[in-house]
Amino acid sequence: MSPTNYLLLSGLLFTVGAVGVLVRRNAIVVFMCIELMLNAVNLSLVTFARINGTLDGQVMAFFVMVVAAAEVVVGLAIIMSIFRTRRSSSVDDANLLKY
Amino acid sequence: MILAQVVSDATAGDTGVGEAIVFWILGPVALAAAVAMIFARNAVHSALFLVMTMLSLAVLYMMQQAPFLGFVQIIVYTGAVMMLFLFVLMLVGRDSSDSVVEVLRGQRVAGALLGLAFALLLVAGVGRTMFAVPSVGLGNNAANGNLTGIGRLIFTDYLLPFELTSALLITAALGAMVLAFAQKKPKAKLGQRAAVVARLRGDRISPLPGPGVYATANSVAVPALLPDGSVAPESLSEIIEGHEVDEAPRPPSDAHSLTGRRRELEAGE
Amino acid sequence: MTALAPLLFVLPALGALANLLAGRRANAWGHWVGVAAVVASFVVGLLLFFETLGLEPEQRSREVSLFSWISSGTLDVDFGIRLDPLSLTFVLLITGVGSLIHLYSVGYMSHDPGRRRFFAQLNLFVAAMLILVLGNNFVMLYLGWEGVGLASYLLIGFYQDRPSAATAAKKAFLMNRVGDVGLAIAIFLLWLELGTLQYTEVFARIGEVPSGTVLAITILLLLGACGKSGQFPLQSWLPDAMEGPTPVSALIHAATMVTAGVYLIARTNPIYNLTETGRLVVALVGVVTLLIGAIIGCAYDDIKKVLAYSTVSQIGYMILAVGLGPAGYALGIFHLLTHGFFKAGLFLGAGSVMHAMNDDVNMRHFGGLGRRMPITFVTFGLGYLALIGFPFLSGYFSKDAIIEAAFAQEGWQGWVFGGAATLAAGLTAFYMTRLMIMTFFGKERWKELKAPDGQDYHPHESPTTMTVPMIVLAVGSVFGGFTLSAIGLYEWLAPSLGELQELEGGALPHALVPWLVVLFSALGVLVAYLLVGRRPTPVERPERVSLPVQAARRDLYADAVNETLIERPGIWLTRALVFVDNRGVDGLVNGVAAGLGGSSGRLRRLQTGFVRSYALSMLGGSVFVVAALLAVRFA
Amino acid sequence: MTPLNAPPIDYGAIAPLLIVLGGACVSVLLEAFLPRHQRWPAQVALTVLVVAVAGVTLGVYAGSAPAAGVVTLGSTLAVDMPTLFLWGTLLVLGFGSLLLIADRSVEPGGAFVASAAERLSVGAAPGTTTGATGVDPEHVDRSYGAPGEAPTMQTEVFPFTLFALGGMMAFVAANDLLTMFVALEVLSLPLYLMCGLARRRRLLSQEAAVKYFLLGAFASAFFLYGLALLYGYAGSVRLSAIAEAAVGTDRSDALLFGGLALLVVGLLFKGSVGPFHTWTPDVYQGAPTPVTAFMAACTKVAAFGAIARVLYVAFGSTRWEWRGVLWAVAIASMFIGAVLGLTQTDLKRMIAYSSIAHAGFLLIGTMAITPAGVSSTLFYLLAYGFTTLAVFGVISLVRTADGEATHLSQWAGLAKRSPVLAGVMTFLLLALAGIPLTSGFTAKFAIFAAALSDGMAPLVVIALVASAIAAFFYLRIVVLMYFSEAPENGPTVTVPGAFTTVTITLGVVVTLLLGIVPTLVLDWAGAGGFTG
Incomplete structure (x- = not known):
């Protein structure tokens, strides 16, 4: 089996995540879809690290995880704060700004 | 353990049979869980499906000569980050499941088509061209040297990003505090003595008259009456007096006129 | 003596500035500052004129470089003045007629509360117009070109409370912009071909440019000239511009600014000399x-x-x-x-x-x-x-x-x-x-x-x-x-x-x-x-009257002949042209504007306010970019 | 075990960055240890000092900097001439934005507050008094601060601003994609947070934060995937390594171009280039105006600084392949901005569309892989930053009881009420439209000239047409201010405090100066190219 299969899996996961962002309405689930995209990228990075024979890819994946963790904190805080005023976590309800 | 066997199998070049087996089991599982995540109506189910994908990925990392990342994925990502997600899900209402009705016209179709196109581009354009590429493998960096190798890189080549992540974490912590921390109104806390002094020095020592004293009703809306029969101004509630009170709509004497049923009956007769 | 040259446009600019900045305090005397600035500029122009007259004809074209204005990469543009018979002639016209009209405006605007603003804008116009004719390169020309457009826009709309004035001002500005685009493209083409925008160098080396490009440049310059000078097909803003105060019509829309197109073509005569078709x-x-x-x-x-x-x-x-x-x-x-x-x-x-x-x-x-x-x-x-x-x-x-x-x-x-x-x-x-x-x-x-x-x-x-x-x-x-x-x-x-x-x-x-x-x-x-x-x-404009009545009204046979032979065809032609002018040309301009506005109104509906739609457009954009890049590479 | 050799660090070169980030940390500590009512003065003093010191340090270093630039910190950071210029731009613009953010005179108590809950007075259920209309003045939070003191603001915006500024500085200097990614997040996260802190119109503000955050995270996922593909292609994410690999590697170019495409998507998002602009109008409108000013000025600088570096250093040799696609993107951006801006009714939204159109112009500059292209882009960023900063400063001054009056109809006839403000605004709008003698003209001119000399004549013609269209809507505001009747109970023009005055004055003066004598800055912008 070629490691390229991992890349294909990664591409598919990334796409699934991207489509999830488009179709889900719960802000938290949308955000989880973005996390899925980041995970897909990590899989690519790890696979490329192996193909290239350098550890850099793994280090990058590690950084992605750290960044994602920080992003999650900020994102959830923002979602919490809007939930407090709106009592809704649907992204479709945040629709005052348009046109 | 078959896993350990697989991990050590995966040496420099191509993948072994063991890895292939694991991949063909966990890969579809990860993908299926991902798809299930976007289809699950309940947000908690989505989160759990995501956890499943992440765990599968963790194993795939380990098989790809990245044991450290695999464990970080399990501990940090699946363990901490996803728990945070679940916490917030519980806070904002677990049962806030998405309605299945799509309000944006064409959104799903367009999303699916674009997703398909994107996947095709990635798979056909990028993935296809990579099959002929030999994989070098990480050699000594794979197993025991993995952790040291990563650490060495972080503190040499990637020192700046590493330091920058600290800024990121500080921002995140500060941001969470600013947005999620409900500010209490700071009230001047009076000691018992101070309270007594304030009360004695103030313009009124006795408690405010309660509603309905010397009155016919006990409602807050009814002002207290003083012994001479006049209204005690202190007993008037600011909130209630501040609002225009509409006369409560009384039901009309003819109850049938509400439903209109009688007219129907009459018409029918 | 040439050191005085910058004063030509600096003085009116200072006048404009003084009138703008001094505020209400200057209401009593601001207009005299405006008049004085232009008259002083006229005097300077006269001095320079007589000095130049004293020179041999070959030495009458002089360049005064003030400072290096824009230099980026290979582009080098001076803030410089070209004193030659052509520019001096214009200077005298602008400041001479300008002085008279400033003086006239003192009386004409005496009852207007906005007189100080009026003089500030009038001075601004004079300054910009002088920059236009005095610049020694195309960028200065463009600077003055836009400057007079702006001043003209402000002055046409001077009576702010009249909606017709605001509309006319907007129309003038927009039609001028159409011309400006032509001028700008022509300037860029020149720079692309020759790498310089100084008149002297451009005119010296214009022969190197291929004839097709020369033709394009001349046509584009003409487009600019048409916009500014009210020439076909961009003429219809000029009559509307009469919404401005009459001194403005006299100075800007009769004597000076609208002749900028003529100046442009005359100034670039070495380019036009090369192409008979362009001429x-x-x-x-x-x-x-x-x-x-x-x-x-x-x-x-x-x-x-x-x-x-x-x-x-x-x-x-x-x-x-x-x-x-x-x-x-x-x-x-x-x-x-x-x-x-x-x-x-x-x-x-x-x-x-x-x-x-x-x-x-x-x-x-x-x-x-x-x-x-x-x-x-x-x-x-x-x-x-x-x-x-x-x-x-x-x-x-x-x-x-x-x-x-x-x-x-x-x-x-x-x-x-x-x-x-x-x-x-x-x-x-x-x-x-x-x-x-x-x-x-x-x-x-x-x-x-x-x-x-x-x-x-x-x-x-x-x-x-x-x-x-x-x-x-x-x-x-x-x-x-x-x-x-x-x-x-x-x-x-x-x-x-x-x-x-x-x-x-x-x-x-x-x-x-x-x-x-x-x-x-x-x-x-x-x-x-x-x-x-x-x-x-x-007293009322006669409405169309039926032929028999018209004929009955005529007591002189000669009149009827006149009418059938001269007046009626004339009237028809005139009416047709007025119609074309108002509906056709304006209609085109308004139609383009309405089309843009309409598409804008429809397109902004795409900004639905839904995050998911935005994400959709982003994914769409990404698919496009990825697909296009891969296609470009592997097609 | 081999000893660990720390990478050599040129502290002199990166001192400004360190000062800003260090200042941010100190600022967090102030937030932790000072009592609430002392925080505002302390934070203002600290941040202003930090930015000033960083600027001075930068100036001192730039005086003796090697012309070729240095690559330091294990080749993650390239401090070359464009970097120094961009840092200078960022610091000056950041300084202006900070003053706008710190201003408490225009909006009593400053424009920032964390959550709506505490401002709801007795009897109002959550979510009922907050709304697009804002909260009536009696219910404005007076409790945030010591009793008897003037209400104070959420001072956490100061460390956020400094972190974001630090992130931007790292972003434009990043020499490898990973650093760029981390810096991107460092600059983005504080901005997401700051968007949600408006004192007025909480719902809009929070909505802006959510939208910006979700779309920003979405975009950074694309950036990251591009990074991964490029890593797969080149075996390294250093920009120069990618450039080397593009010349000679046996890997398929699909990775290179797929990676470039996805990477660029992430970057274009930050620069609000159409069709990745969709967040811009909503976020610009919803965010507190000082933050919008900060985003419009500094984020634009950072995003295009990074785009220019990536395209120039890593993809310069392959420009014939990708340029066509970016042409399309630039055209789309210019027309989306120019056409959609025509019918906007909210001023902040309109400026947002203007910024989308300007992003298109900027993209033209970055596409020209020549020294002139780089210097003109840098110049444009500086010019545009100052103008837009001042525009938002002016917007924050026109207010009704409900807060800022950003609806266009409220600006009608403003020239009669406040001629100075209307004059300043007109001048700035003319600069945005690119009328000569303003910085906008020289900037556009420089960019178009650079694009022409790199063989993009058709694009320049299209850009000219787009800028002519865009002139319509700037003019619309001018017409409104001068030629329309003022509404009955129109907004009032607040007399700005010292901070806002300084920012607006700075913006206007620079806009004028760069229009008349741009040579100074142009020379500086063209002092040297990117190193990789």
């Missing part, structure tokens, strides 16, 4: 415009609109002249100068009439004003005679020269250009005579009418600050043409424009042309007298 296009645009302007001028009752279309038409003559190439550049400038005098005078006269008639502009309400306002009448009349080319007044010299040169062209061009120009001269005489008769002669129709503001009309002569400039300009209109041709304007301009070529041959013998023109003009005057002067003018 032909210029000449054609000029001919079409001069006919359109003259015909539409017959239709309006608004005194300023008639003058505006007359301006369009006269600038058409100038464009035609510069389109004739080396045989015409100097003639165009000559006509520009004389026109600057008499048209400014006519506008000031019109302003004086309006001043007397409670700002009414409808000529049908005038009549018999000649007795009430003798000075205005005389000065206006002299301007009128100059415009229609009365022998030995200034318009006679300049216009005849152009028509002669037009007839001298080879082949069909001689007949078409010359014929059209002669015909337009007749039409000019017609509509100007009509204007004169309706305004200054005949019954005093205003006696039975109320002004739009409900008061009676009390026509009176204007104050001295207004009449003095009118008198000066009238003197200029009478003697300007003769003087300029006597002192050798063509030789003076030769260092900038090349020697004036005298053409031989062509369609008609030269000696015949002046007679022909005078004949046509006389015919125009006569027809106007027959149609307008011998009948009472209805």
